[in-house]
Amino acid sequence: MTDPKKGYITEVPYPNVYHRELNPSFHALALNANGLSSPSRVTPYTYLELGCAWGLSTLIHAAANPDSKFVGVDFNGECIAAANEIAKEAKLTNVEFLQADFADLPDRVMPGFDTIVMHGVWGWIDQKGRDQIVRILDRHLKPEGHAFISYNAMPGNAPVDALRRLLQVGFELGAEPLFNKVNAGVGIAGQVKDNGARFFAAHPMMAERMDHMIKPAPRDYLAHEYFNADWQPFYFTDVQAQLSPAGLAFAGSAHLLDLIDDAQLPEAARNHIAGAPTIGTRETLRDFYINTLFRRDLWRRGQVAQTKDSQDALMTTKFVIGQGVEHFDRIAGHAMLGEVRPKADPGRAVVAVLESGPKTAVEVSQDSALAGVELGVILETMMVLAAVGAAEPILPEAGFAARKESCKRLNMALAQRTLSAAKTGGREWQSLASPVTGGGVATNAVIQAFILAGHQGVEPMAFAASFAPDDAPAADVQEHIRKLYEVFERESGTTFGNLGIV
Numbered sequence: 015m016t017d018p019k020k021g022y023i024t025e026v027p028y029p030n031v032y033h034r035e036l037n038p039s040f041h042a043l044a045l046n047a048n049g050l051s052s053p054s055r056v057t058p059y060t061y062l063e064l065g066c067a068w069g070l071s072t073l074i075h076a077a078a079n080p081d082s083k084f085v086g087v088d089f090n091g092e093c094i095a096a097a098n099e100i101a102k103e104a105k106l107t108n109v110e111f112l113q114a115d116f117a118d119l120p121d122r123v124m125p126g127f128d129t130i131v132m133h134g135v136w137g138w139i140d141q142k143g144r145d146q147i148v149r150i151l152d153r154h155l156k157p158e159g160h161a162f163i164s165y166n167a168m169p170g171n172a173p174v175d176a177l178r179r180l181l182q183v184g185f186e187l188g189a190e191p192l193f194n195k196v197n198a199g200v201g202i203a204g205q206v207k208d209n210g211a212r213f214f215a216a217h218p219m220m221a222e223r224m225d226h227m228i229k230p231a232p233r234d235y236l237a238h239e240y241f242n243a244d245w246q247p248f249y250f251t252d253v254q255a256q257l258s259p260a261g262l263a264f265a266g267s268a269h270l271l272d273l274i275d276d277a278q279l280p281e282a283a284r285n286h287i288a289g290a291p292t293i294g295t296r297e298t299l300r301d302f303y304i305n306t307l308f309r310r311d312l313w314r315r316g317q318v319a320q321t322k323d324s325q326d327a328l329m330t331t332k333f334v335i336g337q338g339v340e341h342f343d344r345i346a347g348h349a350m351l352g353e354v355r356p357k358a359d360p361g362r363a364v365v366a367v368l369e370s371g372p373k374t375a376v377e378v379s380q381d382s383a384l385a386g387v388e389l390g391v392i393l394e395t396m397m398v399l400a401a402v403g404a405a406e407p408i409l410p411e412a413g414f415a416a417r418k419e420s421c422k423r424l425n426m427a428l429a430q431r432t433l434s435a436a437k438t439g440g441r442e443w444q445s446l447a448s449p450v451t452g453g454g455v456a457t458n459a460v461i462q463a464f465i466l467a468g469h470q471g472v473e474p475m476a477f478a479a480s481f482a483p484d485d486a487p488a489a490d491v492q493e494h495i496r497k498l499y500e501v502f503e504r505e506s507g508t509t510f511g512n513l514g515i516v
């Protein structure tokens with residue numbers, strides 16, 4: 015179950031999830047938002063994902079960027095085989111998935127990579143594994159290339175570390191198989207909480223985490239998140255020190271909500287942080303002010319320097335929106351210190367203008383609905399929309415036809431798998447590729463059925479109903495699908511049409 019050599023749970027694979035922070039065109043926006051210049055968005059690039067699991071993010075980026083080259087690596091053979099099969103079904107010739115241990119990569123002959131990304135890997139492996147990652151970065155990341163690394167952060171995870179110990183006490187007592195042991199861990203921690211343990215009184219967020227994030231969570235996710243032998247949260251400066259032998263310098267957070275300081279911090283804290291003498295001090299102060307739980311950071315190989323061009327680049331970035339203005343009130347994100355929303359004025363008008371198609375801040379400002387609103391305010395609003403996931407930067411128009419074709423092939427392959435899983439059980443693929451943003455768009459099985467029916471020219475509601483499990487009552491299924499189709503018909507122009515998916 016836990017591979018004794020690697021200390022890593024190999025019995026169940028990690029769930030398949032798309033992560034927008036792994037998208038290189040999103041990195042370009044994040045770098046600009048951090049005041050840095052971005053690599054050209056036009057040039058084809060080479061991209062490596064370490065610990066890619068099922069490869070969903072890399073498949074999506076490969077389909078959306080047919081000129082660039084992608085490699086995904088994981089030692090889980092089941093995941094890698096599935097990712098390679100999907101790439102083959104979708105006829106993606108610019109991506110390969112390797113079943114390999116990180117230990118095998120530093121000395122492997124590979125092309126240099128412009129971007130190396132890893133999500134949920136750094137703190138989930140042992141120190142030897144992290145040393146290997148640093149060697150991989152040293153050997154295979156090109157000069158001026160970028161790395162994206164996410165990890166559980168300190169000090170936010172100090173009580174989580176303690177809770178994890180408690181969960182593991184139950185896990186060790188539980189009988190095989192793995193999910194029984196996971197349930198035993200959850201059971202014992204729940205019992206300690208319900209019996210009024212002072213740990214949970216002293217850390218109310220851990221009581222909430224037990225009730226809302228641990229008890230109801232999928233067991234495969236819990237197995238990886240709480241029961242791996244290796245799980246370690248990190249202080250920023252420790253990661254910075256470990257990456258420095260590979261010549262990596264901190265280039266800023268790729269999690270745009272982190273950059274909206276007004277949303278997170280009082281003025282005194284902002285001033286304190288702004289006066290910090292070094293990057294390490296600055297980020298440590300921020301992490302303590304915010305009580306950071308998770309960091310999603312970009313690192314550049316070589317010098318990092320602020321540039322005035324970044325503001326111009328932001329002004330000329332076109333954004334697309336995937337939600338209509340009638341849902342403006344639902345547009346929100348959760349930063350560490352609370353909810354972030356775009357201001358209704360001028361937010362509603364900006365969303366309404368973007369709904370008609372992708373635009374830059376300058377183009378939005380030229381709409382009569384925004385007459386008299388300062389350009390800076392419009393850009394700020396668009397960045398809040400991007401930070402909460404309602405707007406995405408788009409790829410250049412050149413090459414759109416080829417991107418649309420390869421995204422369509424991937425989306426059909428993913429939807430076919432999702433629909434057979436919906437019918438007979440199994441793994442659903444819950445994001446599709448957008449040729450407009452180069453990233454993933456969250457969907458569910460029924461929506462994927464409507465999209466696939468559109469591509470195949472068949473009646474969508476009957477098609478969707480044909481994938482309902484055999485034991486589901488037919489009248490309920492039809493009613494459920496009819497309601498969803500009404501919404502899909504009305505809104506899919508904005509939600510999927512603007513994103514090039516229908």
Ligand SMILES: C[S@@+](CC[C@H](N)C(=O)[O-])C[C@H]1O[C@@H](n2cnc3c(N)ncnc32)[C@H](O)[C@@H]1O
Nearest residue numbers: 028065066067088089090114115116133134238
């Ligand atoms: C927590 S999961 C994250 C998966 C995926 N990146 C995501 O965030 O959805 C960590 C992944 O790293 C892989 N992994 C861990 N140690 C590895 C190693 N030494 N070599 C290759 N893959 C490894 C695991 O198999 C697993 O798929």
